Amino acid sequence: MRSLTSIWRRSIQARVVTSTIVLSALVISLTGWALLRDVASGLADSRRVAAISEARSGFKYAQTQLDATVETEPAMQSQTLTQMVDSLTSSRGAKRTYELVLEGPLSATDSGVPTRSSAAITPGSLPADLTTAVKDRPGTYWRYSNLALLGSAARDPAVVVGSQLRAPGSGDTYALFYLFSMENQQSTLDLVRRALLLGGLAMVLMVGGVAWLVSRQVLDPVRMARRIAERYASGNLEQRMHVRGEDDIARLSTSFNQMAASLQSQIRRLENLSRLQQRFVSDVSHELRTPLTTVQMASEILFDARETFDPQTSRSAELLKGELDRFEALLTDLLDLSRFDAGAARLELDTVDLAQIARQSADDALLARNGIAVRLIGADQPAIVEADIRRIDRIVRNLLANAAKYSGSAGIEIEVSQNEQCVSLAVRDHGIGLAGDENLRVFDRFWRADPARAQGGTGLGLAISREDASLHGGTLLAWGRPGEGSEFVLTIPKPEGTATRPAIVSVYA
Ligand code: ADP
Numbered sequence: 224m225r226s227l228t229s230i231w232r233r234s235i236q237a238r239v240v241t242s243t244i245v246l247s248a249l250v251i252s253l254t255g256w257a258l259l260r261d262v263a264s265g266l267a268d269s270r271r272v273a274a275i276s277e278a279r280s281g282f283k284y285a286q287t288q289l290d291a292t293v294e295t296e297p298a299m300q301s302q303t304l305t306q307m308v309d310s311l312t313s314s315r316g317a318k319r320t321y322e323l324v325l326e327g328p329l330s331a332t333d334s335g336v337p338t339r340s341s342a343a344i345t346p347g348s349l350p351a352d353l354t355t356a357v358k359d360r361p362g363t364y365w366r367y368s369n370l371a372l373l374g375s376a377a378r379d380p381a382v383v384v385g386s387q388l389r390a391p392g393s394g395d396t397y398a399l400f401y402l403f404s405m406e407n408q409q410s411t412l413d414l415v416r417r418a419l420l421l422g423g424l425a426m427v428l429m430v431g432g433v434a435w436l437v438s439r440q441v442l443d444p445v446r447m448a449r450r451i452a453e454r455y456a457s458g459n460l461e462q463r464m465h466v467r468g469e470d471d472i473a474r475l476s477t478s479f480n481q482m483a484a485s486l487q488s489q490i491r492r493l494e495n496l497s498r499l500q501q502r503f504v505s506d507v508s509h510e511l512r513t514p515l516t517t518v519q520m521a522s523e524i525l526f527d528a529r530e531t532f533d534p535q536t537s538r539s540a541e542l543l544k545g546e547l548d549r550f551e552a553l554l555t556d557l558l559d560l561s562r563f564d565a566g567a568a569r570l571e572l573d574t575v576d577l578a579q580i581a582r583q584s585a586d587d588a589l590l591a592r593n594g595i596a597v598r599l600i601g602a603d604q605p606a607i608v609e610a611d612i613r614r615i616d617r618i619v620r621n622l623l624a625n626a627a628k629y630s631g632s633a634g635i636e637i638e639v640s641q642n643e644q645c646v647s648l649a650v651r652d653h654g655i656g657l658a659g660d661e662n663l664r665v666f667d668r669f670w671r672a673d674p675a676r677a678q679g680g681t682g683l684g685l686a687i688s689r690e691d692a693s694l695h696g697g698t699l700l701a702w703g704r705p706g707e708g709s710e711f712v713l714t715i716p717k718p719e720g721t722a723t724r725p726a727i728v729s730v731y732a
Contacts, residue, residue, distance in 0.1 A: 327397030630654025657703025
């Protein structure tokens with residue numbers, strides 16, 4: 224059932240074919256029904272007209288017979304009546320298509336009205352209102368009914384025609400009924416119904432087939448476009464659609480190819496530009512390294528000798544050293560990032576226990592210096608992954624330093640947890656927290672929430688940490704609430720595992 228709904232949702236062709244079949248079945252059923260109704264009423268009408276005229280001549284004949292009868296003696300009269308019924312129903316070789324019922328004399332009351340009939344007909348075959356009409360008034364009356372013989376389950380549709388007869392000799396009245404079977408009309412109707420049903424079914428299937436073919440013609444190029452767009456999205460920019468003919472589909476393919484070509488050239492241009500920028504940053508950083516080392520050495524000398532200077536020069540030597548340290552840190556970060564950008568960063572894998580890293584971090588000197596209390600959660604059980612210990616250390620140290628520098632929190636928690644797929648390590652503080660989309664922006668290069676108060680940071684720490692995590696196939700995610708605190712969760716996949724679902728759900732999520 225679910226696969227049917229998914230086919231319905233995903234395939235235009237299935238929807239087109241199904242709705243065409245349903246609609247054409249509806250139209251064909253309606254037309255068939257109207258046609259069948261017309262044919263049925265036409266057949267019944269012609270049978271009724273023929274039946275009434277045949278019955279009328281029968282009534283005339285019976286009336287002449289009765290007019291000629293002079294006997295008033297009941298026995299003789301009854302014999303005449305039986306003969307009359309016999310002669311009316313003698314079919315002279317052809318199959319009789321009607322039955323006859325004669326009721327009367329209608330004045331007889333003692334043992335009920337005697338009835339003669341050409342066959343054993345069930346009483347229900349004569350409609351009650353027709354009998355009453357015939358008995359009440361002279362004239363010819365008709366009704367549709369069902370003809371059933373006693374002892375047989377078959378009920379044929381029939382038209383019943385009745386009329387009153389009067390015997391002038393005895394003054395008695397009789398009711399004579401003709402029951403014309405409509406079996407032939409019924410079988411004709413059945414034949415027409417079967418033909419309509421089969422024809423309709425064939426038509427619906429044919430229309431469905433045509434819809435399938437037509438929709439395929441239109442959808443095949445669309446499907447091809449989708450496949451090519453998918454390949455395009457996965458980085459295969461060389462893909463093009465096949466252009467055949469000059470119709471709308473061909474024009475669509477041409478436009479698609481033009482779009483693809485233009486996108487490809489734009490992407491190439493941007494790639495080149497970005498490569499150039501990366502090269503530029505990398506080259507500048509490298510070029511700056513050597514002079515910086517020299518300046519750094521000179522500043523060290525000045526810094527060491529600052530006691531011998533006058534206070535103003537001594538302060539300048541201190542400031543110089545501080546700024547040069549910051550400059551060096553920035554250069555190191557930039558070189559690291561350009562290695563990531565150039566795809567040159569390599570992992571040196573080892574077996575690493577994240578729980579042990581968490582335990583070591585709890586004794587970090589920086590935290591102690593800032594008087595920050597650390598609470599360890601879940602760090603008593605080994606949490607082993609294959610990772611580059613240097614990079615993992617760098618990420619965790621950066622998270623701890625950030626908590627100490629920016630959060631203003633008096634205590635932090637380091638939690639380690641794992642599931643079958645991955646191991647997560649979270650650093651949670653209860654400080655200023657992160658507002659709005661800051662949990663995403665903290666990973667942007669050079670982004671600092673408050674550049675004026677950024678206490679020497681370059682704004683590259685978290686960007687590098689995230690690149691380090693990605694290099695492991697892992698993730699580094701942040702959550703926070705303004706004034707309540709923030710939490711950074713590092714997730715590293717186990718061998719054969721994935722880091723799509725961290726093993727820790729942030730308390731600030
Ligand atoms: P930096 O290298 O300058 O330390 P980061 O990339 O590590 O920069 O951090 C970027 C910015 O994210 C910081 O300037 C700070 O505003 C914000 N930030 C980082 N960690 C926290 C935290 N624990 N609490 C509040 N803000 C933080």
